Structures are given as C-alpha cells and as structure tokens.
Amino acid sequence: MAQGPDDLAHTETTETIASARSESELMARLRSGDDAALGELYDRYSGPAFALALRMLGERGVAEDVVQEAFLSVWRRASTFDTERGSVRAWLLSIVRNAAIDRTRGRNRQRQGDVALDDVAYRLAADDVWSEVAQRLERERVRAALRELPSEQRETLELAYFGGMTQAEIAARTGEPLGTVKSRARLGLRRLERLLRAGYENGPDGSLA
C-alpha cells in the first residue's frame, strides 16, 4: 500500500528523531571511552571526511593524516561536545577542514581566532538546517545549484572553502582587486544561499513541499 504525504512526514520525523538519538548515544559512549563507538563514528563519517581532506590537500597520505587527526580530536574532546547544539558530522568536517588549512598554510601563517570558533563548530558552523538540506536534496540537484553560480563567484568560494585562502591571498592568486574578491565572495555566498533555500522549500522532486 502506497504511503500518503502524512505517512511520509511521519516516517521522516521518526527517522530524524531516531538519528538524533543514535548520534547522542554514540557521543555518550565516546565520552565513556568506548573505542567501539569511535569505530562506528568512523564507519559513518570517514567517507565525507576523507573526500574533503583529499580535495583540499590532493595527496592521499596527507589527507589520511588529517582524517586521523580529526577523529582523534573528536575522541579526545568528546566530553566538550553538546549534541543539543549541533551535529557531530558538522563538527568533524570543520575539524577536518581546519586541519587541512593548517597543512596548506603551514605554521608560517596561522589562522586567526576563527580557528577556535570553528573548533566548536556546532556553535558557528554548518547549521543543522543545512544538514537537512543536504539530506533532502540529491547530490545532482546540489551540483545543479552550484552550476548556476557565475564561474568567478564559484571560483572565489572554492578558493576560500577548499583552498583556505584569505581575501588577500585570493586577490593575489587571481590578480583581481581586493574589492572585487570581496564582492564575488559575498554575491556568490548569497546566491548559493538563495538557490539552496529554494531547493529546500521545494520538495526533493522539485515540487512545493
């Protein structure tokens, strides 16, 4: 028997609650020093973590080092994580990204205080609303949204996100004035937000939810 819209909504809500409870339980086990829980966390999130590190660093060995550093960081600091305030996935990926930026920039140019704010990523990064977006939208639809960005805006966002570059570094890299870099970054970010929000407000099939 086919499910109606109400059934689907109920199923989705149930799955969301179950997922949140599962993550909360997993973190509780991590806090108690259960290394099997770390293994489960790895099984769940090592794919996106490694893919992000590899994209940023380009070398598998270095990317694996960063992923290892990130999972051990979660293991050592699980007691500081509050599942009420965000997702483990967002926290982990922020740690991966920061560690990768550290590798690319080296210690000659350390990141500023945002590093520390990123370190509590569930507070300032990857809002759960957008995690839901990621789950709802198919990858191809996200890619389609990204393709709608003008190439120069997308390039600027990618240099910032994957390259870990500052606005001055992007200006030097692209040869564009600093003001142009700022404008492209802001316009690109706002446009991407609009595109994704539109995708979120529409259903997975493109119809209005």
Place this chain on the structure above:
Amino acid sequence: MDRLPDAPAGAPDADELLELYALDLLEGEDALEAERLLARSAEARERVRALRGVAAMLALDIEPAEASPNLKGRILAAARADVDDASAPAAATPAPIRLDAVRAARAGWVDRLGWAAAAVLALALVGSLVWNMQLRDELRQRPDATIFAVHGSEDAVGVTGEVVVLGDDGTTIVTLRGLPQLERGMVYQIWLIAGETPEPDVTFVGDTTGLASVGVAGSISGFDTLAITVEPAGGSSAPTSPPIILSDLTTQS
C-alpha cells in the same frame, strides 16, 4: 544586520563582516572586529552558523573517495594508546613532552603540588599586564556579560585578554592578545578546572600577530579556573605541560 555602531567611515558593515568571516576570508583587525560582533550578538552568531552551512554545501560537490583500509585500524590503535597512557602510572601526573629546560623545571610543580596547585602558583607569577581597555569597555557595555581577567605566566607574560560569559545563551569566549608563536605541530588548549581535575576543552592557535578569540565548548559553571596549556596538535585528554595562561573564574573582573 545594519552598520556597526561607531563604525568609522569606510569600515565594513555588519553584513559584510559576517559574510566574509563565515568564509574565513578575514584576518587581523577585521577578523577581530567580526569576533567582537559575534561576542555580543546572538543574531550574528546564528547568521554565521547559517552562512557556514551554506558554504559547507560546496563539499557535496566533491567526488567520493575512500581512505585506505588500514586507516580505521590506525585511528583505533591511537585511541587505545590514549587510554593506555591515561591509565599508566607514569601518566598519572602530566609530563612535559616538548618544553625547554625552564618549562621542564616548572612541570615539576605539577608532580610535587598537583595540577590545581600548580595553576595557583602560576597565577602568582603574573607579569606586568597591559589591559586592553577598549575591548574590555566594549564588552562591559553588555549588561549580561560576566568578565574574568586572564593572566599570563612567565612564559606568556605579554598576554592580555579576558574570559567573557554571555548571559543570553551562556556562550563563553576567551579573547587573547600577545600570544607567543607556537612551534610547528603544537596548539593551545583550554582546560576547565574544578578542584584538581582539568577537563579538556577546545584547542586553538593565534594569528601571526598573537590575536585569538576562542569559543569555549563546555559550560564554565561549576569550574573555578580556566587554564591554557601548549599541547600537540589535536589536543590532549590530560595536560602534558604546565598552564601558561590562567583565569580565576571565581572573581569577576
């Protein structure tokens, strides 16, 4: 969000600051200005959260990749080694792992006095401090902000700053200036201490000018001291060096 109050002509407005900050594009004073805004505005923090979520969608465009099959085993082995280290008698008290002779000597405090007592002793070694009155006054304008002074030990004598607890959501931020540059592979780590038990909190590094604003992950409620040590990248589950920065959380500034 509108222009920042008292912003000079030509200065970026709040929207611009937050958007560029969310992409980690800012550095120096611009980054500090954004962090001041984040410290005093829950709305700004929510905006940065959302924008960082948007930027994170770029990661969905990455080609899937799998790490080598032995990575999981390496990680689990390292985690188990952590547990073994923590339970070994030699690790019952923190031991210096990278410090020069002076720091190594000071680590002896920890052996003799215990971690909390070492923290108190380090507080007594506070050097001359140049308090950042401008920043402190700005934060003091928030009626719900509770502020505690930070003190650098002899290894961080030029460090100034404060611990700010915001009443709206309990967010705690440590703002520091004059941080010594770290050796490669090392980070600063915050510890919250009640009695003699240091609880690990976030790790961070400063920028090239020694500035850092740090969001404390845990609640400071129930803790009497906030300490900062130098630790290997990734942080430690127990301190491996003496504190070089401390804040007495029982006495407001």
